[in-house]
Amino acid sequence: GQQVMQIPQYQHVQEGEDFTTYCNSSTTLSNIQWYKQRPGGHPVFLIQLVKSGEVKKQKRLTFQFGEAKKNSSLHITATQTTDVGTYFCAGQTSGTYKYIFGTGTRLKVLA
C-alpha cells in the first residue's frame, strides 16, 4: 500500500540554525499538506501544496512540492524555540479522500 516516509526521524538544532525535513511518497500525490504537532497537542495545519514544483513561504518556513509530486520538503530558517514539535506531511492521491500521514520529524531546538 501507499507509504509516506519522512527523514530525519529526529533533529536537534541550536537556536538560529536552519532545519529541513523531507517527505517521500511511494505513489504520485494529488496534493500534500503539512502539519505541526506540539508535544501533548494535536496536529495544526500549516500549508497545502497542489501544483508540481510549487514553492510556498510563510515567514521563516518554506515548503516545496517536487516536480514528480512524490516528494516534498519543509525548511525553517533561523529556528526559534517556538518551532519545537513534530512536523508531519500528509499526502492524498487522486480519486481518494484519505490523507496518508508521514512518519514525522521531531524537532528540538536548543536555546
Next chain:
Amino acid sequence: DAGVTQSPTHLIKTRGQQVTLRCSPKSGHDTVSWYQQALGQGPQFIFQYYEEEERQRGNFPDRFSGHQFPNYSSELNVNALLLGDSALYLCASSADRDEQYFGPGTRLTVT
C-alpha cells in the same frame, strides 16, 4: 467559533468493552475524518464521513464504525476493545478537500 471539539478527553476501558467517541466539527465544515495516533507515530486514517455517509475507509477492522448526524457532528464506535486500540483518537473537520482542522483528541486507554 469553538473550532473542533471532542469528548471525552480521556477514557479508560477494559478489553472486550465498547466505546463511543464524539466530535463536533468547526462551523461551516461538512466533512469529518477520524484518525488513530499511537504514541510516537503519525495519525492513521480510520474513515471519513460526508453527507452522513462513510465516504472512505482506511485499513481498520469492522470493529471500528462511525456515524455522522445531520448537524455534521460525528461518532466513532469501537467494539470488542483490544489492548492495541489504546491510542489518541483525533477527529478532523474540513470543507471537502480543504485544510483539516483537528480537535484536541480523546486519549483511550484499554486495560
